[in-house]
Amino acid sequence: MDNRSDIWRSVDAVKPRFMALSDKVWATPEICYTESRSAAEHLAELRHQGFRVTETVAGIPTAMMGEWGEGGPVIAFLGEYDALPGLSQEAGVAEPRPLESGGHGHGCGHNLLGSAAMLAATAVKDWLAAHRLPGRVRYYGCPAEEGGAAKTFMVRSGAFADADVAISWHPHSFWEVAVAPSLANTRADFIFTGRTSHAAASPHLGRSALDAVELMNVGVNYMREHMPSDARVHYALLDTGGIAPNVVQAHARVRYSIRARDLPGMNELVGRVHNIARGAALMTETRVEMRIISAVSNLLPNTPLEQALYLVMEELGPPPFDETDRDFAAKIQSTLSEQDIGAVYHAIGMEPTDRPLADFLVPLDARRNPLIGSTDVGDVSWVVPTVQVHAPTIAIGTPLHTWQVVAQGKSPAAHKAMVQVAKAMAGLGVKALTEPALIDAAKADLAKRTARTPYECPLPADVAPPLDMSRT
Missing domain, CATH: 3.30.70.360 (Alpha-Beta Plaits)
Structure with missing residues (x-):
């Protein structure tokens, strides 16, 4: 049974709905804990796909979980859909052109992030159903990643207590396993x-x-x-x-x-x-x-999952960009400085090239000089073996949290990258479901990393989700 080809076909079979979901969320940008319309779109799609839905996870109105299957391991896919303030921008143009003065925009690509994660979860669900195998797949809809720490509150509530593996991704300049640490x-x-x-x-x-x-x-x-x-x-x-x-x-x-x-x-x-x-x-x-x-919390790596994911991505290959994709990416690059482009190449230990889009896989052992930020995926990684993908949804060198990211958020290149990353995540999910030794190795890796320093939630016990932080 060729599991990876099967799962990749499962992704292709349902991808139009999730590209449309991504575009809907792009068009209704909502910031930290106010993502009511975006969450509603995700809930509607989970129900359409037949998931058992749990709303208001950890007391957060825009957090959710969708589950399908019975018995077996639990494979979690992490999605996000929050935007950033002040980054309103028209799609498909390579110049700053706000749709709304002072409006919000998806300057970190989370419209794509949540949609691709749910696409991967749906494909694994369909694969389990087709092969009549035990196992549970979950999609976690996680709001407020941009400073709201929703996943930390979700971890504290026990939402991930019985998950065996967590898989996520993020829009980026490159096609790579995300091995950089976080703060x-x-x-x-x-x-x-x-x-x-x-x-x-x-x-x-x-x-x-x-x-x-x-x-x-x-x-x-x-x-x-x-x-x-x-x-x-x-x-x-x-x-x-x-x-x-x-x-x-x-x-x-x-x-x-x-x-x-x-x-x-x-x-x-x-x-x-x-x-x-x-x-x-x-x-x-x-x-x-x-x-x-x-x-x-800071992010904990997981070597067995990273190695397994790299092999899946190597077999799958990068997104199938065409000349039209590269032409638009080159126009975006013309708005960037040499320092912008040089910085991302320096981060992966590679000399700059003239490629506008990444059509290569960054080696797992590249001599990286990472650009380090923070993410609430970190807290998930302390309680569940966790791995992440970077996918090239943007022109090489595009800084995150900029109008240029928003301008590329509905592009054909971004859609191709989100579908390709869904295939990579789904491929790893199926690998974990069919190879118990991988889950065992991932859990052993996590246990070793936390043996001396067990997880301690960084949130004070009396701090509740700051649902009004965007209105402060």
């Missing part, structure tokens, strides 16, 4: 409260919360010299206390994203940032409250 990350608001007064007549009676925020930011900037080189700290001002310069600001809020290589390092850095906030409050005679919004 643990905490998002926290620092809320300062002072005392208002007339800034000219009685400034001595006021205590400025805005001064405290500014002093905190200066203190954190000085700290940067004295923290690990792979740690990252960023901030955004959420509340500056008003627009009147002649009023001493009694309230101000700043949101920090604090990243480090692992959870202990992150927790230490969070404590240092909190101490700086306390110092700023002391200097300005204000009060400060630190409020954790979300948190994610």
